Structure formats: structure tokens, C-alpha cells
Amino acid sequence: MAENTYRVPPREGPDFQAPSAPRKGRFEMAWEQLKDNKLALLGMAIFGIFFIVALAGLLLTSGTDPVLDPALIRLQEKLLPPLSKPHLEALTPEEVPELGIYLFGTDNLGRDVFARMLQGAWVSLTVGFVAVGLAVIIGIFLGGVAGYFGEKNIRRDQVGAAVVFLAGWVFLGASWFASGWAMIGLGLLYLVLASPLIHRRVLEKKGRPSGAAGLALGNALTMDTLIMRFVDVMLCFPSFFLILTVVALLPASIYNIMIVIGLTSWMGSARFVRAEFLSLREQDFVTAARALGVSDWRIIFRHMIPNAVAPVLVSATIGIATAILTEAGLSFLGFGVPPPHATWGNILSDGKSYIFDAPWLTFLPGTAILIVVLSFNLFGEGLRDVLNPKLRER
């Protein structure tokens, strides 16, 4: 070692360091990058407009005496083209459209298509968000559990604990159908009592893992395997036909449709989240959290999931578009929301018999669906570029 070491005079004062770059939150950075992608901005703008329209639609067309009535039948005014004036002499005062003209024309029953489109907008919006919201929640949960607990074998006592836990929920669920606060009470009591016992039993298991076989099949049955094979099973079903079947069997209601779409489209999110978790698990900050003693569930939900949602967000925006299309398809086939409630799908469906006489009945909802779906797709792709750390500009 060169021994004539320089006694470089040390600096005065404490050396408090601070980031040299000016303060820029993650949102600001993301926004700046998003701004550059003109198409994504367009998608977002269109979505904004769509949202306002849907909200306005809900307000303007709901209730017993709506501002714009989508259900008012005027057979004398049927199949009028857009922007046509109402024939005032044939109409009673209540039947005259509020705007003075039929902005989008009328359908085969003389109903104002503009009002119906507005009503349908809200349906599309809620179907999209609720269905995808449900799918994303299920997907994140299952993907997270599969990814985090990974190769850990399922122990017999864990299965026992799970069964006990589920039984409690079944009690609670049963109380919904069977009446009786007694059932609810029983269920709650059961859960409250069982939880600490399960907690103790499972967490306090002493001793080294024997490394011996798990529940079955040598070491093949792990949490990861279980959940992923379930995903595979679900993926085997052609989802549209599954939705169709379920919707045909259940009482027709918009909520059933949303829930069914949600319950059959969570698989993609689960896979994304699991993949992210598998790589996140090896990251040091997760190890640091374990070393600090943070509980598993807090690690999954507070530490890992926020880092894993990026691909899910992207697929969610595109999923909203798919959900809207699915609902439109269902309505078109007659399995959607029951009449007289309007959705874009059933306006399309009603119009299919009049496609030459009244093409606007097909084009208007079709174009609306196209624009909304396109805007979501563009936004989703822009979001993916923004959230992808590798593509982030230095």
C-alpha cells in the first residue's frame, strides 16, 4: 500500500446528505411520462368524457319521472332517424322529447334512443368496473398467496385450520339464506373463538420442519400447486359460454351478470400477481421485513402487493373494455339486463331486425362501444409503458 498517504484535510461540519435531484414524487414522474404518450392521453380524455356522460345518464334517466325518459313508448314515432323533429301534432305534451328533437332518433317502439344510450352508458360503466374490480381482488389475493407461500408444503394441521375457518364462514353464509340472527350470532361466535386457537396452533408449531412429505403425493402438493391448478381448471372453461350458462340459470339481474363476469375473469390477474410475487420474494426488502418481524400478512398486503399491481392495473383497464364487450354480447344474445332497462348491447340487439330501415340503431351503440373500448385499451397501454420500470427514461 502506498504509504505516503495524503492527509487530505477533512471537511468542516456534519455531512448531511440529501437527494440532489429536486423533489419529484412518483406520481409527478409518472404523469410526465404519460403526458408524452399522446394516444394514452386521448384514451384518458375519452374515458373522462364517458364517465361524465354515464353519470349524467344515470341522473337524467333514473327515477319515476326522469328528465330524459328512456322507456317512454311512442309507437307513432317509431324508427325516426337521428336529428329528426318530433311530430308535435301526434304527441301528448308529456311525450314530447325534452330536447326538442330526437337527437339519436327513435327505435322500433318510438323510444328516444339518446335517452336509452345515456341509460346504457351507466350500465356499461358499472359492469366494467364492478366485474373487473371483483376479478382483480380475487386474482390479487389468490396470486399473492400462491406466490408468497410458494413451495411450502401444506401441513395437515394447516388444512385442519382452514376447514375450521371455512366452517365458520359457511355458518355465516347459511344465516343469509336461513333466517335467524341466531345463526349469524353462532357463526360470529364460532369465528371469534376459533381464530386464536388456530393462530396458536399453526404459528406456534415448534421444531424443525422435518423436510418429510407434505399432505400428499410426496412434496408435490403445495399451496402454489393447489392454486395454480385451480387457475388451470378455470381457464379450461370457455368463459363466455360459462357466463352464458350461469346467466341463463340465475335470475336475470345486472348484479348477477357483474358478479359472474368477475368470477370468471380473475385468472389472468392471479397469474400476473403470482409471477411478480415469485420475483419479489427474493428481493431484499421483503427479507428485511421478515427480519424485522413483520407478520406474513402485512408483508403480503402492505409490502408486496403494491409492488405487484402494475401488470394487474394494465390488464384491469383492458379488462374493463372486455367486460363491456361481454355485457354487450350477452345483451345482444338476449341474456343480459332485462328490459326495459337499456344497455348498449340490447339497443344493438333490438336494432338487428331493422338494420336496413334504421341503421342508426346499430351504428350508434356500436360506435359508442368501439370508442370506449379503444380508449380503455389505449390508456391501458400507456399505463403499461409508464409503469414499466425498464422502459423508464433515465
Added chain:
Amino acid sequence: MQAAIPNNNLVLQVRGLVKHFPVRRGFFQRVIGAVQAVDGVDLALEKGKTLGLVGESGCGKTTVGRLILKLLEPDAGEILFRGQDISNFSRYEMKPLRREMQIVFQDPMGSLNPRMTIGQNIDEGLRVLGVKSPRERLERIKELLSMVGLAPSVHDRYPHEFSGGQRQRVGIARALGVDPSLIICDEPISALDVSIQAQIINLLEDLQEKLGLTYLFISHDLNVVGYLSDTVAVMYLGHLMETAPADTLFDNPVHPYTRALLAAVPIADPDDRREMEPLGGDVPSPFSPPPGCRFQGRCPLVEERCRQGRIEMYPIEGNHHVRCWKVAGA
């Protein structure tokens, strides 16, 4: 096997630590062999001192660090933390002990959660500690930040806004947040620029003096280990090859691996250019190693006896031990 160190001064003592990772193949995941990552390691850490654990890639030093913290479950051996054997402890029993021993990682990028501010990163530890009021926690966070040389006002910034060295300081602050007595430093400066390494080394030293911390300093860089450590343990393929106080090891290395390792470190003086005599071969894999000495494949002194049985650690003098019957004269 260990020399006599007054027991009540030992923060950590490890005896016969073993960890094998089974390798599975096939549909039924049959075990075909094991990666013997750590195979019988003994260590002793005195309070307020630094033990340097040195070795090349694949020697198992990082695994030792994780085993001590019980982030991995050991297959055999004892881990005596303040005299108490924690090797068998369940997660439940470990929870109150976790705050006593912490870890600083190699990669400043990956060791902080990018979606949380650095204050929140540190806060996680304070929550586990049980500090209830958010104001108290914030006070403590600011205190910790200034302790590691960062301006306290930056607690609400995100990790990506900081440089590598600054992030490493945050990692150290996080470890200190729970008031540990032992810190495992897992290659904490290898990923940093040279001019920043000295800053972090000085910081670690200052903290050790101020807070009475005990360090297990894991590294492959003999210069840093030589500078910082009080005692040094040299590891190769899951076995300790030589342990000694730092001065003894550097002045009088006896194990052929230690000697090769020391000779391989380039000296930063162009007037002191040595003829390079490299060790032959590559670092082998710890998968199903042959019986006998782990170093048999590359050792210049290898004999038949080296390939049989288990080689013991022989004492040389004082606290100097070596796992080689030949140089120990046994």
C-alpha cells in the same frame, strides 16, 4: 473446539451449523442430492467487536447470515444468542428476539421498498417494536436519519430519489430503528462506488463505537475485512478453513486457501508488483461434494489423507484455528 472466551461476553455463538438444500427432480419431486451450503460452522462473536466472514462466491457465507437470523431454518447445529439456543425456535418464539439482530444488505436498490417513502421503510420496524404514537415514531425516524448522516427532512422522499450510498444509509437506519445488539452486514459496500465505500465504512465504525454494536461482516473483499474486523473466519464451500484474530490471519496465514486468497488480492502500489501465482481450477459447486477436505480439488499440498473422512479444526495457538491436518502438524 473453540478457545476459551469468557462466555458472558459472547453475543452470539454458533456451533456445528448445517444447512443443506435438497435438489429435487421429476414429477414427484424426488430428492437426488443436496447442495451442502453450510456444513458444520462454528463462530463466536464478542460484544462490540466485528467478526469478518470471508469467502468467494458459493462458499455459504450469505447462508450463514440468514441462518443466524433464522430467515432460513437450520438443519442441525446450535445458535446461541446471549446464551440461549434459538435454533429450534418457532416463528412465534422468534418474534420478540427479531429486534435484537438485524441485517444490512448488499444491494441498496433492492433493499428498500420502492413504493414506500424511506420514512415508511424505517417505520415498519418501529411498528413492530410497538411504538404506538405516530409522532413518536416520526421523531425517532428523524433521529435515525441524522444518525446515519442524512438530513432528517428527507423522510418523506422515495428511495428512487437517492443515490446508492444514501440508500445504504437508509438501510442502516432501518436496521438501527429496532435497537439491535447484533447486525449482520451482508456485503454492505460491494455494490457501492469506491469513493462512497469509505463513507459507509466510517459510518459503520462510528455506529459500532457509539452504540456498542456487534457486527458479523460478510464480504469477499479482504481489504475491507482486514481493515474492519477484529477476528476473521475464512470460508470455503460450506466449511470454515481458518479462523483467527485479524492481525494473526494477515500476518501468519497457514491454510493453503487463505494464503492463496491473500496472495490473490491485488495491492494498490505499482512499486509492489508481485509475480502472480494463481490457484488452479475454479470454485467448485457445493452440490454433493466428495468426502474429505473441501479444498482437495485445488490445494497445492493435497495428499491421500485429505480425501477421506472429515477434517477437523486444529488449534494453532491462542484463537488461531485451521482446518488442515498438514499445516497443523497433526
Added chain:
Amino acid sequence: MTRESLNGKLISVRDLHVEFRGRHFTARALEGVGYDVGTGETVCLVGESGCGKTVSALSILGLLPSPPAFVTGGEILFKGEDLLPKDEGEFQAVRGNQISMIFQEPMTSLNPVFTIGDQIKEAILAHEEISDRELEARCVSLLKDVGIPSPKDRMRDYPHQLSGGQRQRAMIAMALACNPDLIIADEPTTALDVTVQVQILKLFQKIQKERALSILYITHDLGVVAQIADRIFVMYAGIIAEQGSAREIFHSPRHPYTMGLLASLPARTRRGQRLYSVPGAVPDPSNKPPGCPFHPRCNFTQESCARNFPGVCDWGDGHLARCPVLYKNPELIP
């Protein structure tokens, strides 16, 4: 074409300016960088991350992606010819043939789906037309030269079947395939264990002696530099802070950055002393301080340092440093 350019050097980078242009920023990666390598010489380019050493090496071979990188000035004279204006086709004739490059991560620089034999042959075939039998023989002899045992068998191995050290040797074999005059080695041993590093350094020594090669060795490891360098160029934030012979740099550094680096090296011989540490951090290339890029971290800084870009000061014997303050006030040198 003469073997050496006019000032006796094989390759001479002069006053190179490179910018990276992004949507919202411009980073001046290199500002007037110049270095040279003579025949049979080992020159080390030393610096930390972000100093621009790799950028300058890539620009020698025209490997900088453009956009976002733009060469805005300077010249690179190789055997008397300026490389910068060359187009892709002309560069390909030079790459591998006259100048080869070795990278840091052998696992990612070797194509995992081809055997190393195939990759070496490809390197040869890019520049020469020879028969299959000769190709095979040359490949085997190259692998033998770089010290890979049983080369005939190893040739059919895939990169993942070799150890880190062997992969790096394979990379070196590829680099030597067409007998280049200059090898640029970008941190070739950083990812290797120290006992393997010694083997590779010794290999470099051997091939340099056998083939009269010039080596431009890029690294941040001052220990390696001290052992192998004939001359050293110290880079900081896009400028050459100091240059000189190995002895001069290590024993009489004349730039505060070099001094700081040397003083902050941990070593067993420094036990018990407090290590000097250079305060602050390496600046972001898009946000460099005005004037001298090192002045915020410098102990000798004066007012003029924040205003004026430091000019080159000649300390004699080829020892140059960009620090006018120390040049004008040599009594400040510790």
C-alpha cells in the same frame, strides 16, 4: 497505412464530446475526453460508475446507440485514421478484426443458445474465409491459448456449462480470434472471484507478451490497476481528471479526486486509522455542477472552480491533471 499514428500511439482519442439526449434532458456524458494507447502497452481507464469510461470505449467501436447518444465533437485516431466518421459497414471491418472488446458479464455477453465453439468460429468467419478444418484447428488452439483444459471437448459446451472463469476465457478467445491489435476490456474481472481474477490477469499478461497486443483496461479497482497498468487515465463525471504513469498516479497524484480515491482505500495496513472519505456523491450526468464537476466535493476548491472549466495542467513526464488550483498553489499538496 502506417501501423502507428503520427504521435507514435496505436489509438488516440482526442477531445471526445458525447451527449445523451432524452425527452426532457440532455446529459453531457463525455466532455473533452482524450486518452491513447501505444503498441504493446497496457493502459487503464479508471473511474466510478457514471464517469463515462464505458461510453468512451463503446464510441471507439461505434457501438453507442444513436439516438439517444450523439458524438458532438472530437476524433478517434486508430492507426492514423479517424474512426468517428465511419459508417456501420466500415466499423464492422474494424470490430473483432483490429479492435476487440471484452465485457464484464460473460454470462450475458455469450449467446446461451450456441456452443462456445460456434461463437468463436463465428467471430473468425466474420473477417476471414478459411476452410472448415482450419477453422476447427484454430478454434482449438485459441482455447488452448487461453488456458481452457481439454479444448476439443469444451468447444461443444454451452456457456451455462462452464464456470465464470472459463466463460471469461472463452470471451477472451473470441476476442483474440482474428489477431487484433487492440483489446478493450471493460471490467472483465469485476464479476469474478478474486482467485479467478488472478488467473485472468495472468492470462492477459501472457497473451500480451505473446502477441504484442495493446490493452485498454477499464476498471474501478485500483488494486488491479496498480498491478497491471503502464499508464493510467483517471475519469470523473465525463472528464479525464488526471493521467500519467502508474508510479506517478499512485505516488504523486495531482488531482484532488485521485488523492481522495487513494486515501479512501480500505486496507489492512490502515487498521486503526480513520479512512478518508470523499464527501458527497457522483453527480448525475444530466445535472452536473458548473465549472469543475468535482468542486462540490473538493477540499481545495476556490471560487474560480465553480465558474471556470478546469484546463489541463502539465506536471511533466506525461503527467497531466485538470486542477489549476493545485498547479498554481503546489504548497497545498499534502
